[in-house]
Amino acid sequence: MRFPDYFKDGRKPIISFEIFPPKTDKAMEILLDELPQLVALHPDYITVTYGAMGSTRERTLEIASLIKNRYGMETACHLTCVGASRTELDEILKRILSAGIQNIVALRGDPPRGEETFIPPPDGYSYANELVDHIRRFERQMGRERIGIAVAGYPEKHPEAPNIEVDIANLKRKVESGSDIIITQLFFDNAFFFSFVKRVRAVGITVPIIPGLMPILSAKQIQRITSMCGSSIPPDLQRELDAAADDDEKANEIGIRQCIRQAQELIRWGAPGIHFYVLNKSTCIRQIMEALRR
Ligand code: FAD
Numbered sequence: 001m002r003f004p005d006y007f008k009d010g011r012k013p014i015i016s017f018e019i020f021p022p023k024t025d026k027a028m029e030i031l032l033d034e035l036p037q038l039v040a041l042h043p044d045y046i047t048v049t050y051g052a053m054g055s056t057r058e059r060t061l062e063i064a065s066l067i068k069n070r071y072g073m074e075t076a077c078h079l080t081c082v083g084a085s086r087t088e089l090d091e092i093l094k095r096i097l098s099a100g101i102q103n104i105v106a107l108r109g110d111p112p113r114g115e116e117t118f119i120p121p122p123d124g125y126s127y128a129n130e131l132v133d134h135i136r137r138f139e140r141q142m143g144r145e146r147i148g149i150a151v152a153g154y155p156e157k158h159p160e161a162p163n164i165e166v167d168i169a170n171l172k173r174k175v176e177s178g179s180d181i182i183i184t185q186l187f188f189d190n191a192f193f194f195s196f197v198k199r200v201r202a203v204g205i206t207v208p209i210i211p212g213l214m215p216i217l218s219a220k221q222i223q224r225i226t227s228m229c230g231s232s233i234p235p236d237l238q239r240e241l242d243a244a245a246d247d248d249e250k251a252n253e254i255g256i257r258q259c260i261r262q263a264q265e266l267i268r269w270g271a272p273g274i275h276f277y278v279l280n281k282s283t284c285i286r287q288i289m290e291a292l293r294r
Helices: 025-039 056-069 086-098 128-141 164-176 190-202 219-229 235-243 248-269 283-293
Strands: 014-019 045-048 074-080 103-107 148-153 181-186 209-213 273-277
Touching: 014 025, 014 209, 014 283, 025 056, 045 056, 045 103, 056 074, 056 086, 074 086, 086 128, 103 128, 128 148, 128 164, 148 164, 164 181, 164 190, 181 190, 181 219, 181 273, 190 209, 190 248, 209 248, 219 235, 219 248, 235 248, 248 273, 248 283
Parallel strands: 014 045, 014 273, 045 074, 074 103, 103 148, 148 181, 181 209, 209 273
Antiparallel strands: none
């Protein structure tokens, strides 16, 4: 099934999980143990991120293929513009499609660590909208069925964008290039999402916008992640996390409560689904899914 098919009738919120390809063999073993447990929670699909460079890239396809072909669950490979020429992108796309994967989360990718700006690779692309164009051209040239394409949206704006208006104008390019859905960056205050959806709709974007939520695992971990991606932590939540600075179990409990609260409000509000950044672990998301099903 392709992304847009999930959101056609809007009968129920579509739940997706996002996992990442581990860097080490040990972490890969752990993920392989966790995968059946994640699948058993019955998300509608699982997406697999694409590493900045190197070996984890091979693992994206390996893991996505396993989800699709061993567990029979729908999946999507993330794909970025980092380090790939147009010819290399075609090769990757061919491999993704040969594995039976019908969905791609198309991204630009981050600049390498320590660099401020994104430098496009030789004969590659500078922005995600160009990658979306490339995928649509590729499927036409290959005479393939339409691939499901998701792109990223930023309720608190992308860190490099001068303001939210410019960022949403750039988001519109990605949709006009042919993306089917928008998955958002994580956020901890639903007000950002509600106002983002309003602004996005005001510029004429009509595709489904799926909020992205991340359960907090520890105070340190979430500090590191939010400082990289630019999402903010509301003062009340920050105070709770400060009090659990050295107690991961407590921070985790706070994170699960926060995630359930946000997800319930988003679903009541009418969000078409929730994309959970599950960080390759089934324990937190199991509790969250149980609470949502109740
Ligand atoms: P773009 O949409 O290209 O935007 C990047 C910046 O350029 C923005 O500031 C935007 O306003 C501006 N811009 C966009 N288009 C234009 C244009 N045509 N002209 C001028 N300016 C423009 N990273 C990974 O490495 N691997 C992953 O698997 C991965 N998965 C992710 C999944 C989700 C749901 C999200 C939200 C992020 C993910 N990321 C991933 C992180 C992402 O790669 C970074 O946030 C990256 O910095 C921007 O990617 P993008 O696709 O949003 O870029």
